[in-house]
Amino acid sequence: MGSDMKTVWKRIIEVIVFIFLLACAFSKASLLAVSFGKGLDNDRNGRLFYELPADSLDIMFAGDSHVFHSFIPQMIFEETGATSAVMASSSQSIINTYWGIKETLKKQDLKFVVIDAHSIECTLRRGGSFLHFVSGALILPDLSLNKIRCYRDLKNSGYGMANELKYEDVVGFLQYRQDYERTSMSLPELANLLIDPKKEFKTFGYYAVSDITPVEKLTPGERYDDIAFEETISYVYLLKIIDLCKENGIQLIITKVPFSSSSGNLNTYDAIFRIAKERSVDVIDFYDHLDEIKLDLSIDYYDESHVNYGGAKKITSFLIDYLKENYTLEDHRGDRKYDLWNQNKYDYNILDMQIKENIERDAK
Numbered sequence: 001m002g003s004d005m006k007t008v009w010k011r012i013i014e015v016i017v018f019i020f021l022l023a024c025a026f027s028k029a030s031l032l033a034v035s036f037g038k039g040l041d042n043d044r045n046g047r048l049f050y051e052l053p054a055d056s057l058d059i060m061f062a063g064d065s066h067v068f069h070s071f072i073p074q075m076i077f078e079e080t081g082a083t084s085a086v087m088a089s090s091s092q093s094i095i096n097t098y099w100g101i102k103e104t105l106k107k108q109d110l111k112f113v114v115i116d117a118h119s120i121e122c123t124l125r126r127g128g129s130f131l132h133f134v135s136g137a138l139i140l141p142d143l144s145l146n147k148i149r150c151y152r153d154l155k156n157s158g159y160g161m162a163n164e165l166k167y168e169d170v171v172g173f174l175q176y177r178q179d180y181e182r183t184s185m186s187l188p189e190l191a192n193l194l195i196d197p198k199k200e201f202k203t204f205g206y207y208a209v210s211d212i213t214p215v216e217k218l219t220p221g222e223r224y225d226d227i228a229f230e231e232t233i234s235y236v237y238l239l240k241i242i243d244l245c246k247e248n249g250i251q252l253i254i255t256k257v258p259f260s261s262s263s264g265n266l267n268t269y270d271a272i273f274r275i276a277k278e279r280s281v282d283v284i285d286f287y288d289h290l291d292e293i294k295l296d297l298s299i300d301y302y303d304e305s306h307v308n309y310g311g312a313k314k315i316t317s318f319l320i321d322y323l324k325e326n327y328t329l330e331d332h333r334g335d336r337k338y339d340l341w342n343q344n345k346y347d348y349n350i351l352d353m354q355i356k357e358n359i360e361r362d363a364k
Contacts, residue, residue, distance in 0.1 A: 048085055048205055049104050056338055058330065059084035059112040060104060061205070063119035064092040069306040070257045071114070072316045073204035074348070077341045079320050081331030082111075086205025094123045094237045099150035101244060106144075110250050112327075114319075115241065117256045118220075121268045123234045148173045202346035208309050210354035211302040212362060218287065218297070220256065221264025229271035238272065242279050251327065253282045257315060258295060260304040284322060286315060293318045299359055309351040 049057075059082055061071045067088040076084050087100050094115075101113060148165060151173040229235050245252040254276050256269060273283050286293060293314050300311030307315060323329060332338040 049087060049100075049108070052085065052108065052340065053337060054107050055109045056083060056340070057085060057104075057108040057110060058082045058332075059114060060101065060108070060110050061086040061088065061114045062092075062097045062100060063088050063116040064122060065090050065207075065306060066116045066118045066257050066259065067114075068205055068207045069209065069302075069308075070116070070312050070315045071319065072206050072312055072348075074206075074341065074344055074346065075313065075316050076320055076323075077333070077338075077344075080324060080329045081333040082323070082329040083332055083338055083341050084112075084204065088119075088205065091122060092119050093154060094120045094234050094241070095153050096150060098237050098241050098244070099146050099153070101241065103144060103146040105244075105248060106146075110248070111330075112251045112253060112323075113241075113245055114253045114255060117254055117269055117272045118259070118264070120234050120238055120254075120272055121221075121264055123237075202344060204341075206312070208312075208348075208351055209302045209306070210309055210351050210358060212299050212308060212355065212358045213301055213303050214299075215260055215297045215301045215304045218258045218260050218290070218295075219262075220259060220269060220287070221261050221266050223267050224265045225267070226265070229268050229275075234268075235271075235275070238275065242276070242281055251282065252276075253284060255284045255319075256286060257307070258286050258290065258293075259306065282326075284319070286318070289318060299355070308355065309348070310355050 059073075059076070061067050061073075061084060065088070068086050071084070071086060073084040073086065076082055087097075087104065089096070097115060097119060101110075104110065145165070148170055152165060152169040155169070155172065242252060244250075254272065256273075273285065276283050295307070295311055295314055300307055300314065302308040333342065335342070
């Protein structure tokens with residue numbers, strides 16, 4: 001009898017342990033799954049920065065959709081040997097970008113951070129509390145204080161900043177994670193990540209588009225007399241990013257990729273570039289180099305605000321020439337530590353073919 005009871009209890013314990021381990025595995029897989037997106041849900045590509053080998057990343061691109069549509073990391077690697085990846089999500093706040101950089105620095109020794117000014121201006125114009133758009137930095141495994149602080153600052157951005165974490169910040173963050181996971185689970189994503197996780201890194205955060213929409217002209221906005229940039233939360237976090245990069249020996253570069261919009265404030269862009277230059281931050285205004293970039297407005301955009309793959313190649317090519325001319329880049333081609341880039345098999349020729357087909361179709 002005693003022996004039988006021991007056997008029963010042993011089986012019960014084994015079942016409990018099995019269920020516990022299965023739950024842990026599924027929880028981890030769920031977190032992995034919701035950290036990536038397909039289609040237009042680019043927010044979740046931030047998971048990439050947890051999977052890259054430690055100290056393997058040279059250049060971090062950060063910001064909003066103007067970033068993940070404009071810069072092609074694999075193209076930079078193939079032409080220079082420098083590694084790069086994109087941490088950007090739709091309408092990403094500069095608050096999100098700051099905490100994302102801090103989180104990345106826990107694992108990476110970055111040499112460059114490239115931020116597009118649109119995400120800074122966009123934060124000022126739209127406000128910083130778009131929680132749907134911060135999943136790139138929040139909905140990731142390995143709970144960290146940086147992510148909770150990011151949530152806190154986004155939550156508080158409308159009425160003043162807080163320096164301390166409170167109980168309700170942690171609870172609110174965890175609830176936000178839970179709600180996002182519940183609405184964002186994807187079985188195909190889960191399968192991809194379990195079977196071939198490196199497949200998810202094929203473009204290193206760049207979002208490739210081959211659609212074509214002709215654009216009449218390029219203008220980043222108008223001049224509006226509203227609140228001074230120095231009185232905004234965007235200014236506060238721009239200075240925090242500048243200081244963070246200086247403290248870590250990182251070259252910060254602020255860009256403005258060409259697009260067309262009537263809502264942007266040119267006064268804000270002027271202030272961003274002025275403040276950057278006053279603090280020895282490098283600035284690349286692509287509008288000043290349109291003759292060199294040679295964007296074709298009839299075929300290089302997929303909407304008036306974003307370039308397609310053809311336009312991204314031209315912008316990335318200009319950036320490559322700029323970096324090679326002004327900086328020394330370490331060449332990692334052939335180094336096994338950087339096989340994620342060396343062995344990348346994503347076929348960009350397919351995008352070239354799709355654009356060519358779209359041009360021919362539109363010409364009919």
